[in-house]
Amino acid sequence: MSNPRNFIGYGKNDYKVTWPNNAKLALQFVLNYEEGGENCVLNGDKHSETFLSEIIGAKAIKDRHMNMESIYEYGSRRGFWRIYNKFVERKLPLTIFGVGLALQQNNEICSAIKESNFEIVSHGYRWIDYQFVDETTEKEHILKSYNIIKEIFGKYYDKLKQR
DSSP states (O other): OOOOSOOOTTTTSOOOOOOGGGOSOOOOOEEEEOTTOSSOGGGTOSSOOOSSSSSTTOOOOSSOOHHHHHHHHHIIIIIHHHHHHHHHHTTOOOEEEEOHHHHHTOHHHHHHHHHHTOEEEEOOSSOSOOTTOOHHHHHHHHHHHHHHHHHHHHHHHHHHHTO
């Protein structure tokens, strides 16, 4: 049986990583920001989100799915700010995996990301399942997200490059 996945890894060979200053642990804190980029009829989608949700077995609804919308809105209305405040208070770095469409819909959060000097990384244009999205659309979405982030955080990126 031929399977292209790698289930072996390094096998019996020990792999030694040496971190700067002989640190024993390397951490990266990441916050996904996707609120407003999910499948939603308000975004022009045929149905509500079903795949990327805390609702196990969510069914597609062709009208607004108020439970699903509420789950996603929590992140932008409160969840982001709880995490943001703790990281700023402790002066900890944070990477934001931002969905382009979601970032476009919340100027206050984008301003906070810039002011805090958090790193911003594209997490796609939409927070959807890209498994069966055609290559042309996927490329368009990658460029859209890149351009949105460049437009919103352009000067911020220039600052990062100078570090």
